[in-house]
Amino acid sequence: MDKANYGFLPDDDLSDSQIYVTTQTYNRYAKEYAERWEWNQRTIQEIKKYNIKPFTKQVKKNGKVLLVSCQSGRDYFLLSQMGYSCLGVGFAYGLLTEAIKRVPNGLFVRLKLKSLPFMPESFDAVYADALTDVPKKDIKVLLRDFRIFLKPAGVLYLSLLLGKANVMMMNDLGGKRYMTLYRKTEILEIVKSADFDILWSETSLNTDPSLPKWFSLVAKKK
Structure with missing residues (x-):
């Protein structure tokens, strides 16, 4: 990617205004985002390797899965095709509209991630891919909600x-x-502090190799 199209900021954390701008971009350019970053065949193959395969090894078939920040529905589609009962939640109206177009029978809900309204012990698994739109100051509380x-x-x-x-x-x-970045040790510490045991983790290239790498993990509630 042309370096004019991305950059690293001196900010300590995501601001409310940055989250708002990000949401508006997703609302306006949801189709372009879906085609460029989610539904192309190269990305799907990487997702199957680094997301779906390690996740499904640990989750029982037909389990109830909450997909947090489900974007345009790609991973919802892949998991539902494998027999999982899925619910997708997201914050951007445009992306959810795109998800409904691409997964017509999917169940998608627009919710603020800071105030998810689910009952305790209601899901077999939480699937949170590319959780880049949550400020660092909120991530620990969100993971504790996932645990609940x-x-x-x-x-x-x-x-x-x-x-x-x-x-x-x-x-x-x-x-x-705008997206949040982490150090690997920082992620491991946050997940462990939320009372999860880490079962698997892996670093992988971005769809565009010039961009920061992804760190993925599967963990179990203690």
Whole structure:
């Protein structure tokens, strides 16, 4: 990717205004995002290797899965095709509209991630891929919420972007997007502090190799 289309900021964390701008970009350019970053065959093959395969090894077939920040429905589609009962939640109306177009029988709900309304022990697994739109100050509380929603020994899949900075800006779709970056040790510490045992983890290239790598993990509720 042309370096003019992304950059690393000195900010300590995502701001409310950056989250708002990101949401508006997804609303306006959902189709372009879906085609470029989610539904192309190269990305799907990588997702099957680094997301779906390690996740489904730990989650019983026909299990109830909450997909947090489900984007345009790609992973919802893949998991539902394998027999899982899925519920997708997201914050951007445009992406959810795109998800409904691409997965017509899917169940998608627009919710703020800071106030998810689910009952305790109501899911076998939480699947949170590319959770880049949550400020660092909120991530621990969100993971603790995930733990509450999970049944005993429930499974969490989580992937986050790696980087030395805390915030990255991208301007590849026609509008700006802002994303949180983490250090690997930071992610492991956060997950363990939320009372999860890490079962598997892996670092993988971004769809565009010039961009920061992903760090993915599967963990179990203690």
